[in-house]
Amino acid sequence: MQRIAMLGSGFIGRFYSDSLQGLRSKDKIVTVYSRREESAKKFAADYGVPFWTIDMEEAIVRPEVDVVCVSLPNNLHEEAVMLCCKHKKPVIVTKPLGRNAVEAKRMLDAAEKAGIFNGYLEDLVYAPKFLKAYETVRRGALGRILWAKSRETHPGPHSEWFWDLEQAGGGCILDLGCHCVEIARSYIGKDIRPVEVMCWADTQVKPIDAEDHAIGLVKYENGAIGQFEVSWTFRGGMDLRDEVMGEEGTIWTNNFLRTGFEMFTTGKGGDYVAEKAESNSGWLFPVGDEINELGYNHMFTDMFSSLENGKAPKETFYDGYVVNSILDAAYRSAKSRQWEPVKLDDWRGKKGLTKESHLTDYDPDHYLVKEEVTHYGAKKVILKNKKTGKIEEKVLQ
Amino acid sequence: MQRIAMLGSGFIGRFYSDSLQGLRSKDKIVTVYSRREESAKKFAADYGVPFWTIDMEEAIVRPEVDVVCVSLPNNLHEEAVMLCCKHKKPVIVTKPLGRNAVEAKRMLDAAEKAGIFNGYLEDLVYAPKFLKAYETVRRGALGRILWAKSRETHPGPHSEWFWDLEQAGGGCILDLGCHCVEIARSYIGKDIRPVEVMCWADTQVKPIDAEDHAIGLVKYENGAIGQFEVSWTFRGGMDLRDEVMGEEGTIWTNNFLRTGFEMFTTGKGGDYVAEKAESNSGWLFPVGDEINELGYNHMFTDMFSSLENGKAPKETFYDGYVVNSILDAAYRSAKSRQWEPVKLDDWRGKKGLTKESHLTDYDPDHYLVKEEVTHYGAKKVILKNKKTGKIEEKVLQ
């Protein structure tokens, strides 16, 4: 059992709490901190939390607290983590870890120096579909991974601080790209070094200083490519789709808008309000168990079971730091209009990889380019002559 | 926290245990009974159960047992329930409750006489998609419910006793129809009396005495229709689809084969084996979190929370009895080739309902049949003259 201090009582704090105390869980939130008293009080009432406060340190330091969960705006993560380091409390932090890699690195170093358990709450790499897809990829079902894309777009976040560049540290790249980058990085291999980033970003619709739409490519040392598509201007709900493509296959997952639940209503029947949907009538696509589908349950299980077993969780501050470093490169690229290197002072994965060669022999003199049955029934192979380099076609039978 | 005696160590016992002890659950299995010693031992080892036995009563009677979970073949349900009654242990029983309504009624009566908590483990009415759809229907988003269909088909069950008419009590109607009937009944209203059943059943493929394919209609007192489609001869995996249609809308759910997870593999990449899939290559459709998607987590949460709060769970032996009564009528109809009445000596829902009239007035003299915009742009209404009964068409500008 874990007794949790919850820092933050907003949207994500409530999502976390619904997961933490949902179903038959043994874990309980014992303190809650919010910047606003009425918010702290309401949260404490809603979730049955015995102690609330508007003093962050007080929520952390109390002896009944086993672990601290940071669900605060991005600009307050570092302060919260430093307090946990000071009081040697295990800490888990919502995404992104920092507003940039410098902040993230300071949190990482402080936590490791203090020797405290640190977890990075990247829920979407714990989404059930991701977990199974990831395991499938690791077992080799898709062969060598060539490309991994993650798309997260919706009509924009719910709290005002996201839209404030100072508090958030960025726009949809930071808010949504952090998910996408870690998903693609996981499929490609977290031990493969991200080398450089090319990114387009623009503010197409919203009256804000940060970007509201961006697309980026992340090149890895072994030649694989990660891709992110993020936006706060998408209309139609929350679009969460991932794709991963290997030499031997592909996986497509859809976590939200198309999950096998489809509904039409004229809207005359009742006052039904679908979550995050943009309308209450017509065709709607609800999610059965949102908390589980988005990975919260599996994430906290990993965090607390790891803590109890004295192990690092799957996602630590180090991962948060790598993600921030990639996003920093994306921001630089959006300005410089060039590929920008990912600066990683502290790289813990494989080193010195090169793009592997993967030629398939057809016979001693030829590489195989492709086998095919054409639409008029012929079977043939396309070959490359090893000596001449010429492409040749050979109809079989 | 609940300490559970698990009776049965087969396929369903393992599914239940994966749910019961998965994630952060506080509940634990403390005893396990199996008919075969090696099976009991292996289960105890796999799930960390401290006590195993091949004496059913011994698994139930031990003082550390809070609740008994019956995961045995259908012909052993009654014996297990009677032992729980004898020892006054709360009991939850897998589906179907009995092999027929007579058995189910004896279990219901015994449990109520003994005053013990009784739960009916119909997991699919706890599937997350069903739970949200059900709530949506209850709030009126689809208006008056006209029809509810549930389809469960797959290539046949995994244990030999299912295929043995004596032990199982029936074929796919009993095995799969029990799910479908309770799903449709829930959408239509569990307080609405099922009146009669028409069923077709046949043994089309398998060398067995029971039916391997059946389709049935269940008429309810208010005029709504339930439908089930069940088969052990379907090829392509497990097909679990529900539809519910009301005057104001429709809901379609797919719990298994199309959930937003799609994968192609040449099969050359690794030794991946997809669960229940019929192949390991080509396009495959895995489920992210099978345990949750099929309703097990939400089912046990309801069961144990209800037990702890002194309430009846959503699904009790009474529901199991109603389902068995409907299935009995289906079996009679498949033989008599007529609609057969559902015999319910003990009916606890609404009585004396009639098919409601739902005419919509267009103006004092006409009922509205339909409004339409045709494909060549005209707006019109089709009306029924209240006096003459004539259908009339009126083009509106």
Added chain:
Amino acid sequence: MQRIAMLGSGFIGRFYSDSLQGLRSKDKIVTVYSRREESAKKFAADYGVPFWTIDMEEAIVRPEVDVVCVSLPNNLHEEAVMLCCKHKKPVIVTKPLGRNAVEAKRMLDAAEKAGIFNGYLEDLVYAPKFLKAYETVRRGALGRILWAKSRETHPGPHSEWFWDLEQAGGGCILDLGCHCVEIARSYIGKDIRPVEVMCWADTQVKPIDAEDHAIGLVKYENGAIGQFEVSWTFRGGMDLRDEVMGEEGTIWTNNFLRTGFEMFTTGKGGDYVAEKAESNSGWLFPVGDEINELGYNHMFTDMFSSLENGKAPKETFYDGYVVNSILDAAYRSAKSRQWEPVKLDDWRGKKGLTKESHLTDYDPDHYLVKEEVTHYGAKKVILKNKKTGKIEEKVLQ
């Protein structure tokens, strides 16, 4: 090239004309008949038809007419066909052929006696998805066919005569069931005799004398089962889905609501009106090329190419007669509440079939019931002992 007399200028007449004269077709409509002058005139203007009339015979008899296309209300089909017989003009008739099998038989007999080309315009067995699925089934990809289901539901037809029992001859069974019955019959085999029908029908919503919702089962001599689900009360657009299930596989097709075209619009952007959709905002599911998707192009190609080649088309009046006979049995069954025989005085297919036996030997002493890999990794077979009839399970390594 075919010069066509179009009888009828309503919804279906226009759909047909869009197909007949669409793209690069060489066929032209040369006369049009309508009961109402303004309708005939408008149609002639819209489609460039040189001659219009409100005298049916006049539209048929003119020398420039090569073939007559009957797109009239059901109660006028027989009159039109008899005029074609009188004038020896090739004739093609929209579905259903007659209001009942007696009418259909009279038309069939008259056309055959007159020796004229006769085609039955059952467009949905010419839908491109159906054509390919049908060919696939014929080649054996699904093995022996066990079950074929066709569903057509929408919010009700567009012209007032459909809702008038006298003119239409029935409700949604006749209007939509004729499609479904011919689709299932085609998958099962048009030479397999339909034996009996069980049908439920009700008027659940609309203020009409005919049924607005029905479900039926059609049993074929070889043991296969056809199923239809039809309704005029469905909300959400036009639901056109077929399924066919064989011993070796299954096919699912969706002709309208889910064809790979998905759209979300807030409705603020423009005055877009989606065809047959029930709303202009939210998630919409248009069809790319409706005329082609619904089979009209392929149907007329078969009709006219057959006519030019002196062959019978795939669908003739005989097929229309068989369909009417099956629907007649459905109507009788809805009243009698029993399986009703399909009365076919004129049966031209196979005779004396019995339900085939299809047991699979595992070894000399056993039939194979099922092979399986369980979720805990064991491989096993379930067998039936040929002598004892006992079900046995055998774990293989």
Added chain:
Amino acid sequence: MQRIAMLGSGFIGRFYSDSLQGLRSKDKIVTVYSRREESAKKFAADYGVPFWTIDMEEAIVRPEVDVVCVSLPNNLHEEAVMLCCKHKKPVIVTKPLGRNAVEAKRMLDAAEKAGIFNGYLEDLVYAPKFLKAYETVRRGALGRILWAKSRETHPGPHSEWFWDLEQAGGGCILDLGCHCVEIARSYIGKDIRPVEVMCWADTQVKPIDAEDHAIGLVKYENGAIGQFEVSWTFRGGMDLRDEVMGEEGTIWTNNFLRTGFEMFTTGKGGDYVAEKAESNSGWLFPVGDEINELGYNHMFTDMFSSLENGKAPKETFYDGYVVNSILDAAYRSAKSRQWEPVKLDDWRGKKGLTKESHLTDYDPDHYLVKEEVTHYGAKKVILKNKKTGKIEEKVLQ
């Protein structure tokens, strides 16, 4: 009626011919040219073409030829077009127009100087789903267009010349990117100037000199972004998906792998071979009417109807030239690792556009950032203060 000279008898020549002579078309191929005699002969036999030749000019010059259809490898397009110019024959050319913009420009200039009808056979902007989506976008249903993405990936082309850099002029960017670029350009507006391109390309799998995987972004003068994803290394069939996103909505289309046709087969039932599918068993996703779905029918209808009416078709050599110019920039960018300008000496669309401002007023002092109903029920607006630039949140009870 059009009498066609077909230059080329390979894969695409046959696809075109299936479309040209399919269904009830009045158009006929009257001559065919192929580089190889046996290929020319076979084609003439298969499609009933009266005259075949291995002399290109001979196929063009014959008097019965109304229009020339160029279906040759990329390196032969220019020669064929120049011959058509010489003999003043209307000409339509498969995609891409040239191997690069220089070739394309020469063809464009020559055709315009000769005053001949010229059509660019970009079939995918005639795909029925595209046509309807395009019309919807033009009517404003999605509002201002922000982003349009087109993805075409498959396991590689069927003829050897595609894999030869000299004959093809490039790899998957040229082969598939030409489709994607024209699709996105059409959604954004063909009169909007493409300004610059950023592209990643690599040879990840195949033993060839050209790229087998690429991703590119195309920036338009009004700030909209086009995106292409192309590959010859995708496994799972042919993936053809487009997305377009506007301020007021989104459209997703799938032309091939998910069109509402789903099939499972054990492979035991027959010798079914699915087109372009990578396997013959398991779950397969056929397309009903491939020729129509891919746009061939609607494309030739536009080409020939335009020719007969003395109008330019929707896609002319000018469009082919613009596409080549964009692809040239993509190739330069893949090397320079920077955004590269699209060089268009001949620009016929709008000029001098700037990124438009689209702020929404909430009240005199604020812009609206977003309205939302949160998951705990509160309605609120997020605003930007026009004076201070501050983001503010306002809860509306």
